[in-house]
Amino acid sequence: MQYDMRLDVKATALALAAVAAVCGGANASVQSPERAVTRGSCPVFSPDGGRIAFQRLEGSVFKIGVVASRGGDVEWIEEGPGNAAYPEWTPAGGLVYMAGHDTETAYEAWRGNSKNGYGLWLWEGGKKRRLTSGRCRDYTPSVSPDGRKAYFVTTRGVASESASFSKAASSRIAEIDLPAGGEPRILMDSPNGNNSGFVQPAVSPDGSLLVWGHLEDFFDKWRIFGARIDRLDRREWCPVTPRGLAAIAPRWHPGGDIICFSGFRKGDPGWGVWVESVKSGKVRRLATGENPCFSPDGRSIAYDRGGTIYVRAFGADDMPDETIPDVRCDAEPEKVLWSAENVARETNFNTNGTEFAFGTDRTIFTRVRARLDGSKDLRQLLICDYEEHELALQTFVSYALCFSTRDSAGRYLAIRQDRNDRPGEHTFTAIRTADALYLSVDGAPPTVSTTRGNVISLGKIRRFVVGRGLKAGEAVLKAEVGTGWPSDVPKSRKREDLFK
Amino acid sequence: MTKCEVETGNVFRAALLTAACLAPFCTLSSPRPVQPPKPFSVVALVDSLDFAKTYDIETKTGTVQVLEHVLLTHADDIWWRDKGGGRMRYPSECEMWQISEAPFDKRRLPSEDIYGWLRLESPRGNEFPLVRRECAKRGLGFGIHTTLEENHWYSPLSSNWTLAHPEYWSCQRDGDPWMGTCSIMYPEVVAHKLEMVDERLALRPQRIMLDIWRNGAWTCAREYSAPALEEWKRLYGDEPAPEAEDPRWQKMVLAHFDDYIRKFSARCRAAGVEFIGGFVGIDGKDDSALRSRYKGLAWRHLAKEGVLDAIFVISVKYDPKDPFGSTERIYRNVMANRGKAEVYFPLAAYNFEKCSYHEYAKLAGVSKAEAAKRLVRMARDVGARGVVLECVDYGNYSPEICAAIAEAIK
Numbered sequence: 001m002q003y004d005m006r007l008d009v010k011a012t013a014l015a016l017a018a019v020a021a022v023c024g025g026a027n028a029s030v031q032s033p034e035r036a037v038t039r040g041s042c043p044v045f046s047p048d049g050g051r052i053a054f055q056r057l058e059g060s061v062f063k064i065g066v067v068a069s070r071g072g073d074v075e076w077i078e079e080g081p082g083n084a085a086y087p088e089w090t091p092a093g094g095l096v097y098m099a100g101h102d103t104e105t106a107y108e109a110w111r112g113n114s115k116n117g118y119g120l121w122l123w124e125g126g127k128k129r130r131l132t133s134g135r136c137r138d139y140t141p142s143v144s145p146d147g148r149k150a151y152f153v154t155t156r157g158v159a160s161e162s163a164s165f166s167k168a169a170s171s172r173i174a175e176i177d178l179p180a181g182g183e184p185r186i187l188m189d190s191p192n193g194n195n196s197g198f199v200q201p202a203v204s205p206d207g208s209l210l211v212w213g214h215l216e217d218f219f220d221k222w223r224i225f226g227a228r229i230d231r232l233d234r235r236e237w238c239p240v241t242p243r244g245l246a247a248i249a250p251r252w253h254p255g256g257d258i259i260c261f262s263g264f265r266k267g268d269p270g271w272g273v274w275v276e277s278v279k280s281g282k283v284r285r286l287a288t289g290e291n292p293c294f295s296p297d298g299r300s301i302a303y304d305r306g307g308t309i310y311v312r313a314f315g316a317d318d319m320p321d322e323t324i325p326d327v328r329c330d331a332e333p334e335k336v337l338w339s340a341e342n343v344a345r346e347t348n349f350n351t352n353g354t355e356f357a358f359g360t361d362r363t364i365f366t367r368v369r370a371r372l373d374g375s376k377d378l379r380q381l382l383i384c385d386y387e388e389h390e391l392a393l394q395t396f397v398s399y400a401l402c403f404s405t406r407d408s409a410g411r412y413l414a415i416r417q418d419r420n421d422r423p424g425e426h427t428f429t430a431i432r433t434a435d436a437l438y439l440s441v442d443g444a445p446p447t448v449s450t451t452r453g454n455v456i457s458l459g460k461i462r463r464f465v466v467g468r469g470l471k472a473g474e475a476v477l478k479a480e481v482g483t484g485w486p487s488d489v490p491k492s493r494k495r496e497d498l499f500k
Numbered sequence: 501m502t503k504c505e506v507e508t509g510n511v512f513r514a515a516l517l518t519a520a521c522l523a524p525f526c527t528l529s530s531p532r533p534v535q536p537p538k539p540f541s542v543v544a545l546v547d548s549l550d551f552a553k554t555y556d557i558e559t560k561t562g563t564v565q566v567l568e569h570v571l572l573t574h575a576d577d578i579w580w581r582d583k584g585g586g587r588m589r590y591p592s593e594c595e596m597w598q599i600s601e602a603p604f605d606k607r608r609l610p611s612e613d614i615y616g617w618l619r620l621e622s623p624r625g626n627e628f629p630l631v632r633r634e635c636a637k638r639g640l641g642f643g644i645h646t647t648l649e650e651n652h653w654y655s656p657l658s659s660n661w662t663l664a665h666p667e668y669w670s671c672q673r674d675g676d677p678w679m680g681t682c683s684i685m686y687p688e689v690v691a692h693k694l695e696m697v698d699e700r701l702a703l704r705p706q707r708i709m710l711d712i713w714r715n716g717a718w719t720c721a722r723e724y725s726a727p728a729l730e731e732w733k734r735l736y737g738d739e740p741a742p743e744a745e746d747p748r749w750q751k752m753v754l755a756h757f758d759d760y761i762r763k764f765s766a767r768c769r770a771a772g773v774e775f776i777g778g779f780v781g782i783d784g785k786d787d788s789a790l791r792s793r794y795k796g797l798a799w800r801h802l803a804k805e806g807v808l809d810a811i812f813v814i815s816v817k818y819d820p821k822d823p824f825g826s827t828e829r830i831y832r833n834v835m836a837n838r839g840k841a842e843v844y845f846p847l848a849a850y851n852f853e854k855c856s857y858h859e860y861a862k863l864a865g866v867s868k869a870e871a872a873k874r875l876v877r878m879a880r881d882v883g884a885r886g887v888v889l890e891c892v893d894y895g896n897y898s899p900e901i902c903a904a905i906a907e908a909i910k
Contacts, residue, residue, distance in 0.1 A: 060622065062604060083604070085603065085604060098603060102617070105556050105558040105559060106552065106558060106614045106615075106617035106618045106619075107552065107553075107555070107556035107557065107558065107559075107562065107614065108556065109614075109617060110553065110614045110617075118603050136612065137602065137603045137610050137612075139603045139606075140606060155610050155612045158612045168611060168612050168613055169609040169610065169611045169612075169616070169654060169655050169656045170609060171609060171610060195609065195654065195655050196609075197609045197655075199606045199607075200606060213606070215609065215655070218651075218653065218654070218655055218680070219678065219680070219717075221677070221678065221679055222607065222679075244676075246666060246677070246679065248606065248607060249606065264666035264667075264669075264677070266671065266675055266676075266677045267726070268666070268667060269667055270665065270666060270667045271664075271666055408743070409721075409743040409744065409745050411721065450676065
């Protein structure tokens with residue numbers, strides 16, 4: 001055990017001198033003085049509130065330390081060899097954290113089928129013990145209030161189960177028993193395959209809810225989602241923060257009705273410490289900083305900025321008071337306007353005089369049931385050819401399943417699912433609302449992508465094209481176009497449903 | 501990297517920074533000394549990541565193996581890739597290399613394949629000193645292939661700096677910011693990009709090629725940031741910012757883009773390093789169509805202005821009915837409009853732009869080797885400086901193609 005005797009005088013002085021500036025932002029609350037505690041990031045208060053665990057980058061190595069909440073000497077818990085990060089307290093005063101010492105080159109590890117990755121460790125009573133292992137990354141743990149489970153993000157199985165790309169980028173949420181550790185149980189798969197995933201789950205103070213950082217698509221931004229821990233099926237996931245706000249790294253207020261997180265909204269001076277009332281959805285930006293965490297009594301909040309950890313009071317003046325409009329979702333039930341059946345080769349259909357003019361405010365959908373061989377060749381299953389654009393609405397498969405439309409300037413807007421390697425009969429339902437595109441396979445909860453720019457307004461349709469590129473043995477069994485929310489696609493849960 | 505190399509690099513960097521400070525006082529049009537004609541060159545673009553499952557590219561042995569494989573193509577000039585998206589392949593101070601491994605920045609998704617475990621941004625994985633030495637030892641040219649992009653359309657390759665600075669993120673017209681790129685309209689973003697130019701110059705290349713095709717979804721449609729909207733208001737009053745296809749919007753945004761290119765070029769010139777612009781989709785027409793200017797047409801006025809030491813034509817928009825004939829016409833048009841810039845034409849194995857030797861072979865009904873030979877000869881016959889092999893991965897230029905290249909350059 002070593003102690004850091006260096007006082008962070010410079011950081012403290014800077015903080016005191018710059019209080020007004022650092023609490024800034026267009027919507028900052030009444031300014032509350034902050035004090036620097038030590039150098040580091042990702043602070044988390046101990047169960048008694050007297051200490052803060054944190055990580056610090058020294059040279060090129062991350063290590064974990066504990067410091068009194070008012071600052072002072074640092075007790076190093078994990079300082080190598082290797083890297084350690086993301087500490088989280090247990091109710092008994094232990095720490096669960098990520099650590100690893102990756103000594104091999106990537107090639108050596110790949111050829112040698114290495115098990116050397118970043119696993120979870122438990123520090124308790126001055127002793128360290130490995131909880132998980134494997135050639136993967138287990139990180140950002142959250143410990144249940146009874147101390148019997150840890151929820152965390154993992155990359156287990158991601159590479160072997162990625163269908164479309166060798167460079168699988170995604171993450172899952174898993175749990176393990178404490179203090180035993182052992183083989184993790186995967187609770188939630190990534191929302192949309194490649195380029196989508198989770199980070200930093202956080203268990204609510206009563207142990208019933210989980211919130212987490214959620215990235216639906218590469219062109220989307222981080223957002224916080226939540227669900228009941230006993231109902232983590234995808235259908236139960238619920239967006240917690242509004243779409244207009246980038247939000248990541250949530251943690252709970254001990255009262256269970258407020259979360260804090262790192263957030264950014266256009267116009268902010270940088271990443272900020274935000275709070276949200278989960279029941280009302282109201283938010284507030286408190287300060288410039290990241291990785292906030294409430295104290296156990298809920299009266300202080302710690303966060304980091306520029307490699308220094310700060311603590312400030314959290315009181316009545318800091319309560320969330322602003323509503324950011326969220327994506328609208330049409331509640332109108334489905335109405336099928338056109339359909340075709342059993343198409344085995346490219347076929348054009350006219351509209352038989354039916355009106356297919358859709359403004360930008362109308363929810364429209366296409367639904368295609370097709371029998372495909374699972375190959376990666378381009379098959380344009382359904383095209384709605386309009387005068388405004390010949391590919392105004394399109395459902396196609398190639399290396400991925402994709403639904404595309406256009407914005408008012410003709411630019412491509414699309415939503416994709418990259419797990420398209422399953423041959424057989426499947427139903428692909430795509431929805432276009434004023435704000436977002438949705439894509440569902442076989443009635444599963446849809447993936448969502450906000451549209452960037454205005455969606456094109458559709459006037460005169462020229463034809464429907466069905467089955468372009470189909471191969472022998474393949475067929476479009478049914479193609480439909482309609483308005484409203486399709487009956488086979490579950491709607492996203494609303495925040496109000498989760499936080500009653 | 502040895503301690504000696506680090507120190508040498510720092511001294512050299514200081515000299516470069518001094519030179520770069522003086523760069524604005526050097527005019528771009530200052531006469532350059534007359535140089536003897538250079539021999540026709542075969543350039544290999546090398547992305548070591550593409551060899552990650554063939555050689556141990558985090559070791560010196562593996563790096564030399566990559567180079568030796570590349571040299572089977574008869575390349576005499578090596579342009580080594582300095583980053584994948586925003587992830588650096590050397591210890592970059594301004595990109596904060598220490599924390600770029602996926603689990604340590606939670607805003608980046610991790611990649612579990614071998615690529616996600618490489619640490620090419622660490623001193624252990626830094627290939628550049630070795631590649632430079634090996635090129636010098638073998639009498640090869642040594643350049644850097646860098647890219648405009650900050651992400652490569654892939655979360656694990658997002659730039660550290662971009663993730664850390666949401667206040668500079670690019671914006672759509674609807675105001676929605678995106679963490680994939682920063683807006684070039686912010687002076688701070690340009691300053692950061694120029695700091696990275698200084699870092700590249702400290703790696704002591706003979707030339708730097710800025711690849712504008714690999715743009716990571718950057719377009720004028722992503723430039724509705726606060727300074728852009730302010731400038732629009734200064735220029736056009738209360739008129740709402742138009743769609744990105746509006747020529748006025750493109751002219752305003754691309755003026756900033758061109759300014760960045762000019763500054764990039766000036767820093768290279770001050771350090772005695774050639775600056776090459778890599779452009780895609782060149783069709784031989786004039787410079788008036790601004791819509792695709794950032795992709796393909798900007799070379800013309802930049803060449804005329806003297807900003808470019810060389811142009812790398814990454815792809816051309818040929819006529820599929822007459823692939824070789826129409827390509828030659830475009831090549832000659834480029835040569836006629838290049839100003840003082842030298843020109844490289846492609847001998848591509850990648851077919852993203854339908855411009856590979858495979859595609860020419862298919863369209864013209866000739867063998868791939870014959871197509872490769874014709875493309876090299878065409879480039880030589882129109883007076884190009886050389887051809888660029890884009891990119892040399894393991895085995896994607898077969899022995900037959902390599903033999904065709906050798907025959908064509910005799």
